[in-house]
Structures are given as structure tokens and as C-alpha cells.
Amino acid sequence: MSSSVQDPNKQDSRNDFPDLAISSDRKPWPEDTTSVKLSRKHWIIAVASILLIILEAQLLLSVRKESQTFDESAHLYAGYSYLKRGDFGINPEHPPLVKLIAALPLLPLQLPVQSPPEVFFRIASGMGGIQFLYSNDADTLLFRARAIVTLFTLSLALLVFLAGYEMFGAGAGLFALTLFVFEPNILANGALITTDMGASCLVFATVYAFxxxxxxxxxxxxxxxxxxxxxxxxxxHSTILLLPVFLVLVITEIARRRGSEPKTSETRERKTFRLLSALASITVISLLILWAFYGFRYKARPDNLAMTPPAAIYLKSLKNPLEAGTIGFLEKQRWLPEAYLYGLTDVLTISREGRPAFVLGHLYPTGRWFYFPAVFVIKSTLAFMILLALTVAAKKIWHREYRRELVFLVVPATIWFAIAMTSKLNLGLRHILPIYPFLMVLVGGVAWMLVGQSKRWLYVVITLLALHSASSLWAFPNYLPYSNEAFGGPSSSYKVVSDANVGWESGLKVLQSYLDQHHITHCWFAYDGIVNPAYYHIPCSPMPTFFAWLAQQPQGVVPEKIDGPVFIGSNEMTGFDFGPDDLNPYDQFRNLHPSTVLQGEILEFDGSFKVNKISALSHFVVGSRLSHQGQVDAALFELNLAERLDPEALLTHEMLASLYAQKKQPDNATREYQIATHIYQTVHPEFQRFPPENPLTDPSSSLVK
Incomplete structure (x- = not known):
């Protein structure tokens, strides 16, 4: 819409700050001489530049202290494989852009890259990623990749400033940028090799461009x-939510009353046609770009390699007929790349099925609608939430002249947040990270308007901005486990949230440093990551965890009584992998007060502890390994020890039933199967997702296979 005819209530600020205002209608300061205007422009650019430097420094200084988070090795391995081998079947759960960018700094190193094992695609990515990263200098590779990923964060920061200035004035842009630079959730994710910050940047860029x-x-x-x-x-994949966002924005633009914008000769019908044509053009351009990132190739893998499982089979995991039918049609017609559709199937499947969710100190068997509202309140600074609430006090923001700005900031954030609340995949605030830039620009505009209302508001806004920054700096360098002061701060976050909201298994470097400083050489460690702690020379004896078992990390038998120090990851405390209360072998530590909390996620307990359930789990893990090696008698011995130590362990009874069936002992197999069925039906049945199958009637159900 042409802006050549101005509303008489508005003043033109384009001459005040031409380099930053593309077509701004907001006036940041009163009229002044040209030299003073130029001086102010230089000061604003200088302040913005300093804030960007502070942002980058915080990102790099904090991320250097973190070992890899759970997904980073798989993403980096995938990106390097895309560049070197064009194999988009690796880590198809996410499109390739961020992974490709992250892997670019590794190309000069000429690292060898192997094909992933021909197993389930998610396991293949995880195993291939660990082998790729830790057969080289992992810390060097991680830092190179993380450093270039910060470009998404810096770009988003700049866009937030420009959008704030464009919509509300230069002061609003600086307010919004300051909020961004000291936002702990941005700092926590801004340098990680994940898709969250890249998506946040590009979603905001798309809406701002429109x-x-x-x-x-x-x-x-x-x-x-x-x-x-x-x-x-x-x-x-979640950026397909831009479609409903754009539809609502187009509808609101069409519905805008003529009196709320400059007069033009454009009729409503012509405006409707233009906007719909624009939406169609954006769709076509975006799909061409998406195809370009897959090399304009439909097949996910080169050399006729197949996906594991094949796309047609994996599509059957979708229970919603409309979703399955739509993706099936797109696959049949080859309208989108196979890897993209495969990943979309995966996202929809796990979003519908969900995983356990830990929030407000309670473990739920699957996601809950209130999860994201709760984590937003827990992990946003108190000052930021107060500033957001002050939107109602800024009288000018509700004027007709700012209606478009309100719509473009509120609608995307609301739609993203509302749809996230319907998902059963509740693993971290990072999934709603794209709402933050929209809210920050809104808050920046509100703050700037409040400052203009009275001097008293100036003191309130400056105080809140200082408190926001101080709360963030208090957490430095441990931004991942940030929670605000009302919930005890970063060292107490594990009590109310888990997974990517706490440490995301990134504390191995900090633990190594702590052990070295305190000269600790004998200890126990329960770590639910896919990285072997031995890489960081951590001398602790391992205690069994779910992902350590899947990753086939070295495991020994844990005695029934152990002496500290005992280090336990926060995820083990929640029961995320095993279930609550007695289902969780580590539940006995949940009500104990740790002597130290390292990086918000690794808890130290001193003293002597009787750990029957943990010992039982260790015998189960050893027995499982022996059964895979065909040593049935040795496996039975270990599993019987596990059963004695923890009679209510469902997995132990299931495997015993399978082994007795192999040994042609039907009575024993039936007994163990009946015990497993009883446990499944009576002990927290909402957490028992896969009922035991009788190995005498269904040999394929054997756990040992």
C-alpha cells in the first residue's frame, strides 16, 4: 500500500534516520538540526552495534563451557553428510538448512564421513553422529559449528531492532534489542546446533517482510x-505454521477499514486479488527454495539407498486419516522431496503420540495443554512478563494508527503458541522460541510509548529493563537451566522442569572441571546422554540409564550399597525414562538435598546409599547384553539377581519370560509373563505404553531380539 499520502496525525521520521527506516511513519525525536540528527543516528548505530557485540560474546563464552546437547552430534553429522554425500536420509526429522550452515566450517578439515548403519533412522543418526564427532576433536568441531550458527541469532537481533524502529520508533528498536540481547532463552539456544534459532529467525523475517x-x-x-x-x-518442519499465520494476516489486511490507512485508488476487490496473488507468489517461491535445498531431487538418499523404514511403511504410523492421506498424496505425486515428507510424518507422529512431560514438579505420561504456558512463566524473566502485561497501560498502542503493527506482532505469536498447546510433544520451551521476537518488538513499542506518557513511566521502564538484564546475567554462563527468581533460579529449575529446559545433558565439561578441582577420583555417575563420559576423562563409575543402555556405553554391575560422591543428572530425578515413584530407580534421591548442583543439571549427593533398584537395573543391562551375545544361561543368572533386588521391574520379567521360552521352559516363561502383565496393569498403567506379549505364542516379541 502506498504511503505517499500521510495521516495528518502522523509525522514522518524517514529523514531523521534514513538508513534504518525503510518506510517508517513514526517519529523517534522532535525536530532538530541536521547535525544533531546525524549525531543521534550515529549514537543509535553505535549502541545497537555494542549490544550485538555483547550478544555474540555471551553466546560464545557460555557455549564453550557446554559439552554437546542431546541432538547436536546427529545434526552436525547430518549436515556434513549432506555436503559431502548428498544423503538427506540422515536425520530427516528436520530439514537441512541449519545443519548445512553448521557443517560449512568443517569442510576445510576434510573429515571422513561414513554411511549410517542400516537401522531405524533416528538410531542411525544418533550412532553416526557420535562416531563422527568423537572420532575427531569433538570440542573443536562443536565450537566451529556453534560459532557460525550464532549468525542466525545475530540476524534475528538485527531484525528485531529494525522492526521495532520501523513500527514504533528508534527508541522502541533499542528497547526491543536490549530485551533480546539479555533474554536467557535466546542465549541458551542461540549458539546450539539445532533448528530452533534458525526457525525463529526466519519465521520472524518472513512475517516482517510481509x-x-x-x-x-x-x-x-x-x-x-x-x-x-x-x-x-x-x-x-514446524514453520509450515506460517500458512495459517499468513492466511489470518491477509484476511485482516483485506478487512482493514479505508479510514485507517492512506487514501488510494485501490478498491477492496483489487486489494484482495493483490494480496492473494502475493500469497500465491510467496508460496511458489518458498517451495522452489525448499526443493533447492534438497538438490531438486525427490529421493532422500543417493545411489538408490532406501530409508529405514521405507516411507510408505513409516507413513502408516500416522493415525489421522487426513494427515496420512495428504502426505501420501504428496509422496505419490512427488510434489515435495521424500526426506521432507518423511520428516513431516515423523513430526506429526510424535506430536500426536507424545512423550512424557515433566512440568511444575510432576511427571505426566504425555504432553499437557498447560505445559507451554507453564514453562513460559517459569523460564521468562519476571521483568519481561511485567513489561508484557503493561501493554494494557500504553494508551497509544491501541490507537487505530498502530492496528496493523499489533496484528503483525500478536497474530503470529498467538497462533504459534495456541497450536503448540495442542501438541503432546512437550520437551522444552525451545519449541515456542519463535514467539519471543514478536513479543519483544511489542514490548519495545509499549515501553517507548510509556516513556513518552510521563517521566514516572521512564523510571519504571528503565528499572524493569535493568532487572531483566540482571536476571539474565545472574544465570551466566548457564543459560539452559534458567528459571526466574520466583522458581528459585537456575540451580532449582530441575525441581519444576526437565530435558531441554534444564541442561539437555550438556554438563560433562563442568563435571570434569569440578572433579579436577576437588581431586575426586572415586565417584558414581548417572548420565542419560548419548556421549560416553570417558571422552572427558570423568573417572566416575557409570550407573545405568536408558540412553546409555541404548548407546551401548560400557556398563558394569552396581553394588547394592555405594558410597558417594554420587552425581545424578536431573532427568534421572524426574523418572522421564522409567516412570514416576517406584518405577524410577533413582526416585530415592528425589527428596534428598544435593550438596552441589553443577550447571543446573548435575546433582551431587554425599554419603552412603542403599541402591537396590539401581543395582537391579545394572544387572538387567548386563543380562540384556549377554542375551544379545547368545549367552542365555549367563543372562538368566543376571536377570534373576535383578528380579531379587527389584521384584516390580517390568522389563526384567519380560526378558525372563523370553529367555525361559528360548530355554524350552514354558512353565517359567508363563509365570514371568503373568507377573509382567500384572505389573503392567496395576503399577502406574498410564506409563506402561507397550503391553508384554506372551513369548510362547509370539516368539517375535522377545526382547533379546
Missing amino acids: YLYCKKPSVLRLAMGGLAAGLALAAK
């Missing part, structure tokens, strides 16, 4: 919107 187009249409701005949308689709 805002500029709606304000003053041009082919260039339309192309910018299409480019940003295509990059967003290539960053993360």
Missing part, C-alpha cells in the same frame, strides 16, 4: 517475503 510489503507493496519486498519463507521451510 509487513513491509503490506505497508508499501513492491516486487522486491514480495521477493524478500518469498525468500524468507523458503528458508524458513528449509529450517524446521
